[in-house]
Amino acid sequence: MKDYVKYLIISILLQLLFSELISINGVQPNILLLFIIFSSLSISNATFSTLLGFSLGFVGELIFYSGTIFGISSLTFSVVGFFASKVSNNFVYRNFDFYWIIFSILGIFVFSFFKYEFYVFSNLKFILGPIYMTMYTIFVGLILVRLLSLKNEILNAQN
Amino acid sequence: MLNSFKFLKNYKDNLTLVICILLSFLLISQSNKESFNNFRLKSLDFFSFLYSPFNWIDNQSFLIKRLEVLSQENLKLNLELNLLKNQDIENARLRDFVQLKEKVSIDFIGADILSRGFSSNLSSVLVDRGSIDGVKVNFPVMSSKGIIGKVISVSDNVSEVQLISDVNFRMSVKILPDEVEGILRWVNDDYCEVFEVKRTSEVKIQDIVLSSNLSPFFPEDLPVGQVIGIYDSTDKTSKILRIKLFSDLTRINQVFIGLKNK
Numbered sequence: 364m365k366d367y368v369k370y371l372i373i374s375i376l377l378q379l380l381f382s383e384l385i386s387i388n389g390v391q392p393n394i395l396l397l398f399i400i401f402s403s404l405s406i407s408n409a410t411f412s413t414l415l416g417f418s419l420g421f422v423g424e425l426i427f428y429s430g431t432i433f434g435i436s437s438l439t440f441s442v443v444g445f446f447a448s449k450v451s452n453n454f455v456y457r458n459f460d461f462y463w464i465i466f467s468i469l470g471i472f473v474f475s476f477f478k479y480e481f482y483v484f485s486n487l488k489f490i491l492g493p494i495y496m497t498m499y500t501i502f503v504g505l506i507l508v509r510l511l512s513l514k515n516e517i518l519n520a521q522n
Numbered sequence: 523m524l525n526s527f528k529f530l531k532n533y534k535d536n537l538t539l540v541i542c543i544l545l546s547f548l549l550i551s552q553s554n555k556e557s558f559n560n561f562r563l564k565s566l567d568f569f570s571f572l573y574s575p576f577n578w579i580d581n582q583s584f585l586i587k588r589l590e591v592l593s594q595e596n597l598k599l600n601l602e603l604n605l606l607k608n609q610d611i612e613n614a615r616l617r618d619f620v621q622l623k624e625k626v627s628i629d630f631i632g633a634d635i636l637s638r639g640f641s642s643n644l645s646s647v648l649v650d651r652g653s654i655d656g657v658k659v660n661f662p663v664m665s666s667k668g669i670i671g672k673v674i675s676v677s678d679n680v681s682e683v684q685l686i687s688d689v690n691f692r693m694s695v696k697i698l699p700d701e702v703e704g705i706l707r708w709v710n711d712d713y714c715e716v717f718e719v720k721r722t723s724e725v726k727i728q729d730i731v732l733s734s735n736l737s738p739f740f741p742e743d744l745p746v747g748q749v750i751g752i753y754d755s756t757d758k759t760s761k762i763l764r765i766k767l768f769s770d771l772t773r774i775n776q777v778f779i780g781l782k783n784k
Contacts, residue, residue: 382638383576388711389638389687389772409535417542421549425565426572428648428682430639433562434549441542445535477550478645491710 366520367402371419374398378427381503390492392500393471395423399440400466401513403447404455405520416444431478438477443470459514464501471497563677566648570680573636580775581634588775595666628741630664630778631655636680645688646671649777652679660739662780668745668768669693669733670777681779686714687771694737695746697723697763698730704763706731706746712770714747716763723761725752731765741780 378394385391399419403412420437423429429436447466455462475493508514530537552558633649651657653676661673663683671685684691686708693706695716702723704716716731729749735742751764 379572379576383573384580386638386772391638410538413535413538413542417545420546425562426569428566428637428639430637430646430648432550433553433558434546437549438543438546441539441546445539445542449535 366516370402371398375427377503377507382427387499388495390495390499392503393467393474393496394500394503395419395436396439396443396467396470396474397463397500397504397507399444400447400463400470401517403444404450404459404462405517406448407451409445409448412444412448413441416440416442431474435474435477439470439474442473455514456518459517460505460508463504463508467500467504468497471500559675560677563675563680563682567652567677567680570636570648570650577634577636584775628662628780630780631657633681633777633779635775635777646674646685647683647774647777649681649683649779650679651779652677652681654678656781657681657779662733662740662744664744664778664780665769665774665776666778668747669740670767670769670771670774672739673779683777685771686767693740693746694734695731696734696742697725697749698732700724701734703734703736706765709764711772712747712767713750714765714767716749716765717755717760719761719763721754721758721760725749725761725763727752731763744780 374394374397381391381394399412399416402415406412406415417437417440420434420440424433424436443466446469447462450462471493475496553562631651633651635647636650637648639646639648649663657673657676659673659676662669663671663673669686671683671688671691673681674684675682686693686706689708691708694703695706696703697716697719700723702719702725704719706714706716708714719725727749731746731749733740733742733744733746745768747765747767749763750766753762753764754760755762
């Protein structure tokens with residue numbers, strides 16, 4: 364539990380840092396989404412991780428300015444939290460990077476789908492924003508995974 | 523009864539997901555309601571102190587660069603002001619002569635951007651001015667170079683600004699010198715399109731785009747951008763203009779809120 368709180372605080376600080384100081388042409392990574400993915404991969408209880416995702420999305424949007432319609436983060440984080448917790452230990456061990464990258468893409472897809480209100484499909488120009496956001500999130504995620512040895516931390520937490 | 527418990531136990535995970543999704547949709551459907559929006563903005567207002575250290579660093583790191591730019595702009599504007607003062611006197615005299623209605627002047631209030639949003643691709647921002655400072659919904663918002671958006675919700679100390687880069691943003695504009703009317707929408711980066719422009723209208727590259735008097739929220743003649751491309755619409759009934767905004771939306775730190783909308 365202590366570790367989750369520690370990583371949650373790190374995620375919040377990183378999110379503020381990226382959103383206020385290190386955004387590239389307005390594009391920024393979704394660190395809170397990464398937090399939900401990594402924490403849910405380590406939790407086998409899908410009910411708990413879904414509720415964690417929903418609560419973080421809800422409280423997060425009340426504390427931090429999300430810049431989008433209220434409720435989208437709760438929706439995205441619940442869905443991603445649910446599916447990420449369904450991945451078993453064995454799969455995480457073998458294909459860790461594959462899973463968290465897939466869940467990042469899923470999260471940003473769900474988020475953008477509702478944020479852009481289907482414009483994404485009617486006009487290809489709008490798909491570039493979500494693509495840049497996904498790339499930036501994955502890039503930052505790769506650095507964090509290596510820097511904080513997240514794979515080992517998650518596997519230890521699962522055991 | 524026992525069966526119901528068994529069912530709940532077996533499908534606990536899925537039921538939780540369905541409930542969370544339904545609750546999220548409920549939140550999304552309520553997000554446009556004023557009372558709900560006020561509650562959200564009040565909460566953001568309360569926690570706005572979290573952004574202060576980051577804004578301070580941001581302001582410090584760009585301070586010297588910004589001073590240089592401002593000095594150059596100041597010099598340029600001083601020269602333009604002298605010229606305009608003479609023209610203003612002449613204009614006032616001529617308007618009086620033909621008995622035209624006096625134009626409404628707008629007061630602007632400066633505001634710092636508190637947050638650009640943690641999951642945003644810059645479609646809206648949170649600024650540190652609210653109803654206490656006289657800000658109201660639909661007030662126009664500008665950078666030092668031109669229009670960047672409008673206020674969409676206000677609490678006591680903070681306001682939410684919808685930027686031109688929001689896919690739902692539309693604005694009535696006119697293109698000088700012929701005052702050709704059209705509707706502006708964002709395309710990507712600092713580029714927008716003006717559609718519904720009459721096919722017969724005369725527009726040239728580098729023509730200036732201003733807010734139109736047909737716009738319900740924006741006072742007329744506020745600078746928006748410059749024409750960089752002219753195309754026919756797919757049905758060939760109208761023209762589409764590609765314009766570059768005067769303001770760089772990704773680099774704005776301070777904005778100005780017009781305290782009088784139409």
